[in-house]
Amino acid sequence: MERVDQYRDQAAVQWARxxxxxxxxxxxATPHTVYRWAATYVLMFLFALxxxxxxxxYIVCYTWAIYLLSMLLQFLTPKFDPSLEQEYENESIEEGTAKMSDKDEEFRPFIRRLPEFRFxxxxxxxxxxxxxxSLFRVxxxxxxxxxLLIYFVILFTLTMRRQIQHMIKYRYLPFDIGKARYGRK
Structure with missing residues (x-):
């Protein structure tokens, strides 16, 4: 019994290490965004090859593509959904508990539901x-x-169309294109 406990402790130490x-x-790897994504693209290319x-x-490839699509949607979606906030505000206005103010147009930064590193x-x-x-025949x-390809293209098109409509309706841009950056030479 002591020997089993000793092996269990050694395994726990090795697992922690x-x-x-x-x-x-x-x-x-965290600060090296370009190199991280380059390595991931190489892996994706090897898988596709x-x-x-x-x-x-093909089922593995389809499952992988659906997984990447779901993560892309989480990456493009704000953490706090404006449509849910708007519904809450409308209910509060109808009940007479909300206060209308100029604060509604206040700048709020875009916070992703899925951060870039997690993505x-x-x-x-x-x-x-x-x-x-893909190494196992099973x-x-x-x-x-x-x-599968046609179904994925249709799913991607419909999903991205809905996401882009949501972005236009609530006026948010999940990218840093054209935004000022400070501290760079």
């Missing part, structure tokens, strides 16, 4: 998992891939 090492590398050359694992980390993890799944389920 592995977690700390992983976190240290994540901390080192594997799918095309092996002509299989990168989840995209990289998802790509690595999809790449590993995940190569036979399917007519053009149907």
């Amino acid at each position: 592995l977690r700390n090492t992983y976190q240290r590398y994540l901390d080192i 594997r799918i095309v050359l092996c002509e299989g694992w 990168w980390l989840n995209a990289t993890r998802g790509t690595v998992i999809a790449l590993v799944c 995940f190569d389920i036979p399917v007519f891939w053009p149907i």
